[in-house]
Amino acid sequence: MRLKYVLSEVMVGLWRNVTMTIAMIITMAVSLTMLGASGLMYLQVDAMKDAYYKDIEVSIFLDASVTDQQRAELQTELESDPLVRKVKHETKEEAYERFKELFADSPDLVNAVQADKLPESFRINLVDPEQYQQIFDKYKDREGIDDIIDQRRLLEQIFNILGAIQNMALVSASVMAIAALLLVANTIQVAAYSKRREVAVMKLVGASNWFIQAPFVLEAVVAGLLGAIIGFGALVLGKIFLLDGSLRDLTDLLTPIRWGTVLLMLPFMATVGGLVSAITAWVTLRFYLRV
Amino acid sequence: MIQLEHVTKTYPKASRPSLDDVSVSIEKGEFVFFIGPSGSGKSTIIKLLLHEITPNKGRVYVNNKDVTSMRSWKIPTFRRTIGCVFQDFRLLPNRTAYENVAFALEVIGKTKAVARRVVPEVLELVGLGGKEHRYPHELSGGEQQRVAVARAFVNRPLILLADEPTGNLDPDTSIEIMRLLDRINRTGTTVVMVTHDSNIVNQMRRRVIEIESGRIVRDQARGVYG
Ligand SMILES: Nc1ncnc2c1ncn2[C@@H]1O[C@H](COP(=O)(O)OP(=O)(O)OP(=O)(O)O)[C@@H](O)[C@H]1O
Ligand SMILES: [Mg+2]
Numbered sequence: 185m186r187l188k189y190v191l192s193e194v195m196v197g198l199w200r201n202v203t204m205t206i207a208m209i210i211t212m213a214v215s216l217t218m219l220g221a222s223g224l225m226y227l228q229v230d231a232m233k234d235a236y237y238k239d240i241e242v243s244i245f246l247d248a249s250v251t252d253q254q255r256a257e258l259q260t261e262l263e264s265d266p267l268v269r270k271v272k273h274e275t276k277e278e279a280y281e282r283f284k285e286l287f288a289d290s291p292d293l294v295n296a297v298q299a300d301k302l303p304e305s306f307r308i309n310l311v312d313p314e315q316y317q318q319i320f321d322k323y324k325d326r327e328g329i330d331d332i333i334d335q336r337r338l339l340e341q342i343f344n345i346l347g348a349i350q351n352m353a354l355v356s357a358s359v360m361a362i363a364a365l366l367l368v369a370n371t372i373q374v375a376a377y378s379k380r381r382e383v384a385v386m387k388l389v390g391a392s393n394w395f396i397q398a399p400f401v402l403e404a405v406v407a408g409l410l411g412a413i414i415g416f417g418a419l420v421l422g423k424i425f426l427l428d429g430s431l432r433d434l435t436d437l438l439t440p441i442r443w444g445t446v447l448l449m450l451p452f453m454a455t456v457g458g459l460v461s462a463i464t465a466w467v468t469l470r471f472y473l474r475v
Numbered sequence: 476m477i478q479l480e481h482v483t484k485t486y487p488k489a490s491r492p493s494l495d496d497v498s499v500s501i502e503k504g505e506f507v508f509f510i511g512p513s514g515s516g517k518s519t520i521i522k523l524l525l526h527e528i529t530p531n532k533g534r535v536y537v538n539n540k541d542v543t544s545m546r547s548w549k550i551p552t553f554r555r556t557i558g559c560v561f562q563d564f565r566l567l568p569n570r571t572a573y574e575n576v577a578f579a580l581e582v583i584g585k586t587k588a589v590a591r592r593v594v595p596e597v598l599e600l601v602g603l604g605g606k607e608h609r610y611p612h613e614l615s616g617g618e619q620q621r622v623a624v625a626r627a628f629v630n631r632p633l634i635l636l637a638d639e640p641t642g643n644l645d646p647d648t649s650i651e652i653m654r655l656l657d658r659i660n661r662t663g664t665t666v667v668m669v670t671h672d673s674n675i676v677n678q679m680r681r682r683v684i685e686i687e688s689g690r691i692v693r694d695q696a697r698g699v700y701g
Pocket of ligand 1: 486487489493511512513514515516517518519520
């Protein structure tokens, strides 16, 4: 009975001020979409780091004029180096095969490069990829070495860009969240004002505080949840039409975002949307109703 | 039943206390009038008894509970033992007489079935049988006040507080409301009534407590207005 009363009050409350309700839901939805997007990006960057850092390599390119003895010495030294987990020697021919594979789309480029023009190299995996600098300092002046390149550096630039995008999404999510909070607070005030007579009577006859507040708080929570659902819909559409659609070429470079990960955002957004609305409504009521 | 012990109440920003060292004791089942000039502090006493405000000094006991030190979450349950009637009726305009009374029951957790059983009974008691489904604007002032009394009484409170319940009514209607409160008092309910109406006080010959500038100047069993 009381539940039915509270629920019908919530529906009436949402209808009483439809324009405000819609504004509240839309700002909630936009804010939560941003939040969901940056959440996805966060998980994605993490997944990519796991995937790439696992077989990240430091490449030690050898001079064209390297002697067999220099090469053999370097290899034994690398193999016994405690910083190094794995060493693999890549000959000129192997380098060319890999090059052909990588640029299979551009036969002109492949044809322009002769097989013996690509440098041979040692590809090494470090025990701790962070210790690149020590490797670099140790081997940089060695005879027969042309250049030492850390793939991690390249990846980090990509991650930095992704991180910047994520921060932008978070900032816009917060700005929208402030707008959403103000709208929730305002809607609750209007609702409390339009029900001030009922509230006064309820206080007078001894209705419990939760019973007085519940319809208002639930009204905000329902709006927050609707916002989360709409925001989730936006994420799904974003995946279908942007990630799997027009931005396909870009996303192919990165590890794909799985549907499971996207789905994970629904409970996340719903929890944040619902909780934030509930707390805002409750705090507003404490000031406004003094119950 | 009700006890004020050396109660002083000064509203924030007020220059002088609205109640100044007031002590009074009211027994169960009594009928008490509070009279006095405007601004003397009568409504302040009602608000203290309801725990709408707290005193600056002294203690307030209602139903043998110390209201002054009551935790805020206990107030709702405490208020269910008190019925309240005001000069301005305080009915919900978009609800019928029946719904107004039922509302008071439902918001404290009583079922619709209980309301269906109790509300017609109490509306009958206040003399509104047959007008259950009228809205407040379809009722006279006296009838609206009857609805308010029904709402205050439906929960069978131990105490009924009435702040100028006849203030907006003509003399004949006032007498009828008085009879109603008298009947409620005879069921054992303690009634505390604030009034300016000398007729009523003189006819009823009940205990009269007169206040002036926040102090009790007269407390008389079977008293008259002045
Ligand atoms: N909320 C308030 N803030 C400040 N002063 C107040 C407040 N409420 C009442 N007062 C003051 O307290 C005094 C007593 O007020 P109270 O309402 O108790 O008077 P009353 O006896 O009920 O008068 P009336 O017969 O006109 O209803 C008055 O001087 C009034 O101005
Ligand atoms: Mg008054």
